[in-house]
Amino acid sequence: MVSFASDYTTGAHPEILKRLAETNFESLPGYGTDRYCESAKKKICDYIGMKNADVEFLVGGTQTNAVIISTVLKDYEAVISAKSGHINQHESGAVEYTGHKVIEIDQSMGKIDIQALKSYLSAFYSDRNNEHMTFPGMVYISHPTEYGTLYSKSELEQISSVCREYGMTLFLDGARLGYGLMSNNTDVTIKDIAELCDVFYIGGTKVGALCGEAVVFTKNNKPAHFTNLIKKRGALLAKGRLLGIQFDTLFTDDLYFRISRHAIEMAEKLKKVLAGHGIRFFIDSPTNQQFVILDDRTMEKLGDKLVFSFWEKYDSDSTVVRFATSWSTTEEDLAYLEKSLKECV
């Protein structure tokens, strides 16, 4: 069935499968020490304009968030997140599993409220009993956010500035980074992110890879014995080549950006199709995820024809659902959606 359920419903971009096949018989060392990992790291450094960034590959998003947060934070520190943040809502408590608290801050459209962040920090540091509280050691943001929205460059600069003032690490979850970078409505480049954040990751799983996330430490701040720490968390892949080859391919000839751009173009068309049928938008998203409100009867009828995602109940009679595009979304998919909407709405 035609699916807009998410950006990870199909396999990998064909170029990736091709490279996996071409390199399949090469004998390579394990655990990320192969030459494709090396090459991919170098290419990523080039793209972000930082010759000496530390790049490491991990398998999936929750794993990456938990590994980064738990290895960067000190024992007495917690991570600050928007209330709606992925780590706070949809990772089954993976951060807390590592022994660290997630401190909730109010959000707006998925983005952390900068004033609320400042108020929190000011109150924390004026509290004489703060040894009995968790120390804020990191700010976690995602870009795009859970709702597909984007921080402006100015907002990122403000958050980065707050982090530096308070000695906190700024960590950007880029599970869907490409879609943010290729959006029509952004002034943020990957170089800005590398400069403003202390650590971020470039999501592969949701941008055309079979799996894989590229973690980038930008301030000479990779934790010591990181391989050991990854292994300890069950996150070290034996055939690290699987990650190296994929990212080497994604960062050859702009493939990562071409995939992302394609999904954005499809999303823009999708928005028009949805709007054209009077579908209400739950949020104005400039990226590949679109959140719309369907009355439950329409939702049911449309659900018989194609696949989308339940997001949350809107009210007693209607529901927020998500439509997502990806590398594999086609014009035919959109035409089919249009036809289906005609029949259902």
Place this chain on the structure above:
Amino acid sequence: MVSFASDYTTGAHPEILKRLAETNFESLPGYGTDRYCESAKKKICDYIGMKNADVEFLVGGTQTNAVIISTVLKDYEAVISAKSGHINQHESGAVEYTGHKVIEIDQSMGKIDIQALKSYLSAFYSDRNNEHMTFPGMVYISHPTEYGTLYSKSELEQISSVCREYGMTLFLDGARLGYGLMSNNTDVTIKDIAELCDVFYIGGTKVGALCGEAVVFTKNNKPAHFTNLIKKRGALLAKGRLLGIQFDTLFTDDLYFRISRHAIEMAEKLKKVLAGHGIRFFIDSPTNQQFVILDDRTMEKLGDKLVFSFWEKYDSDSTVVRFATSWSTTEEDLAYLEKSLKECV
């Protein structure tokens, strides 16, 4: 200096020290297997009207919260707390250290918002992706709350009913339980608590003991191998007699309740003294902790004469401070406070 800083600024009620001295040369087995622990457990069971409750003694409040929450919750479960809850704000992330999330729910005057609780649960169970979320396995409340307020019997019944509907454990933190039970403004008895909660604890540290909290499992629900689990968390006292003798004394001739009642009477007089000098109350507390707003100049002057606690900034020029009474608060202390207020306000 005269102190109203907290209810743990002086030592133990003299009756406790007397019993410690009287029993000092008795040779007793360790780790809570002595006859004083046994006797104290029996007396507590009598007071709560449950012959077969399981009573265990631990050393301090944060330890008790972390031990109970982490041994009762299943691996995939989290604990729900009011945003202002002690475990969520002032225990340095001790619950998260055990690998479990604290789910924040809105609060009012320190009490969990029952409607918000219901909404949360309803949304959680209507979410098709809830395997990616933390399962609510327990509701944590404290009575009195962080702000000295109390749940009514009807409120406790409602929360208990929600817990039973959703298969959650109801855990009541009674670090200051006595002050709640002896308040002039409560319809809740210790038997009500035993009936409505699945586990609660009777705080000793803040009610006249040197240290010690008595955990009560009321529904035949003490975790298996609890001694081992306590030991694993570094919470098993070798000379368990120290806890047994103290609680045996506290639950002989109503001492626990007499101590609490005394503090309540002192608190009621304290309120009058404070109100009599035009001090504004931050919250209307019916227990032994009183939260008032002092302008910073008064706070400084008064602080030179006696001790109270910083609570939080109220606005740029004033501060919320706490005055607490305890077993050792005297009429002389109150007279001194009156005299000091006269000189400062």
Place this chain on the structure above:
Amino acid sequence: MVSFASDYTTGAHPEILKRLAETNFESLPGYGTDRYCESAKKKICDYIGMKNADVEFLVGGTQTNAVIISTVLKDYEAVISAKSGHINQHESGAVEYTGHKVIEIDQSMGKIDIQALKSYLSAFYSDRNNEHMTFPGMVYISHPTEYGTLYSKSELEQISSVCREYGMTLFLDGARLGYGLMSNNTDVTIKDIAELCDVFYIGGTKVGALCGEAVVFTKNNKPAHFTNLIKKRGALLAKGRLLGIQFDTLFTDDLYFRISRHAIEMAEKLKKVLAGHGIRFFIDSPTNQQFVILDDRTMEKLGDKLVFSFWEKYDSDSTVVRFATSWSTTEEDLAYLEKSLKECV
């Protein structure tokens, strides 16, 4: 360079890549709920002769060990392992990271010493203070072991019987299970393993997959909310199809067993080549890993021509090294080894 370094130096068996490509454009739900996962589970159940076993897919070996051990053990329990066990030596403390102790038992040739196991258990249960110890809740074995050796069916029966006597889970790490099953020197079938163990896994990473391990719970004993527990540990793959398609392929037309058999045949020839040049064997291994002792000069010279693995120092002048075969080992590789040995020894 020709490599015998390990069984994970090349990519995936070509049949797997072919199936990944064929299914690449299919839109499938995430997180292991797709039809290839379903199909693979059914096929595995058929192979092990248990219609209702619970099969789950995870990404790598250390992850799998940590997930199984930490979700099956109760809080007060520890896992027993041979001193040389992978979890005890080479997983960077991943089990302890989950809060559980690994109890070391003496080993012989990589296998747990059954008498030592029995003595340990007998002493543990006759110790009156065992609440202060970690309770043995599981026995971990690997088959083949770290040294490539195999348990006989009788040995497995004895261990299984000890586990049942003491109420412990028997967990078999089958990271290289295929090589054990296809060895010339074994009387153990996969059905025996399913019957005698409570949980085991069928390793994919080291037997021709890009990644992936198939966990099999054989006694209706899969932990509740397992998806949540996997997610909490950062081990839930978004594109679960990657695992489902690979295992579906491996368990179609006996591919898993053909791959394993090929490696065994290559290993048998390898042994002859090595023995033919007077190389001493450190251990007599009936599987695809061969451990030999090289004097350091020979090691260095041979290391210039082909790749093998450092294992451990043997004495001041010589070293134990590992040669491994896999799905991709060829007759040409062996011929090259023979030629190289002639030049070096």
Place this chain on the structure above:
Amino acid sequence: MVSFASDYTTGAHPEILKRLAETNFESLPGYGTDRYCESAKKKICDYIGMKNADVEFLVGGTQTNAVIISTVLKDYEAVISAKSGHINQHESGAVEYTGHKVIEIDQSMGKIDIQALKSYLSAFYSDRNNEHMTFPGMVYISHPTEYGTLYSKSELEQISSVCREYGMTLFLDGARLGYGLMSNNTDVTIKDIAELCDVFYIGGTKVGALCGEAVVFTKNNKPAHFTNLIKKRGALLAKGRLLGIQFDTLFTDDLYFRISRHAIEMAEKLKKVLAGHGIRFFIDSPTNQQFVILDDRTMEKLGDKLVFSFWEKYDSDSTVVRFATSWSTTEEDLAYLEKSLKECV
């Protein structure tokens, strides 16, 4: 019944109870910030001859071991212990609960085998795959050991030297430190310990206190935000005065050493009494714990008259039991033992 079961069967040395009573009505700040804690710290610094050591008070032994080990070790590090070490055998996995492995080293008479330690470290650092292993970050020893034995100064120097060579912390568990220092057969002073170890603790619970252990960081190496870390582990006592007053008393007029010396003198007499009745010693202990082998019939008869501790089975017909002396052991107790032995042996 007369008891030699352990050194924590009676309450506190009377001088301690007296001081608790004398100071009981003083109003003091909480959490270890009171003047008695301050005074006790200063006195301990004087005794160990280190003006600027960092002293902190914790409640019990297992708690202290877990707090020190988990706050000092880096994430990728493990602690080395003798196989018989308390943390490895009798603390219910409290160290592993903090996510760190205990690496077992062979022992002799309860003491870590220094040659085995060196071999382990040498092998670890010559292993090319040690990122897949746990890094040895600390050596844990206890003095006296589990069997009451003592390290000589030369042995401590050797272990200390190994630790410095490999950049490891040397941590000495002094739960019974006084008995070691006051033994007739030792050349080790408390100043030696302070100099040779990086952190150690002076046990109070087993040397005359109700509870309490004094942790000493000797190399300006107290972990940052230690109060927060203690609180996070549930180990911060609200009425910290309970610890401060006890240690202030113990380190006034040599009380700690007088208590210890008394127990040693009683132990020496105990040894003579036991030996005089032909009782076999399991180990030659120079401290307050004596381990003897009783045939099971004698054990049962003697057990009807007085209390001692089961230690471990010796063989099918006999058992190792422990007799311990303490501050409260009297000549009358020994006379009673002598009389009882006459009747039973």
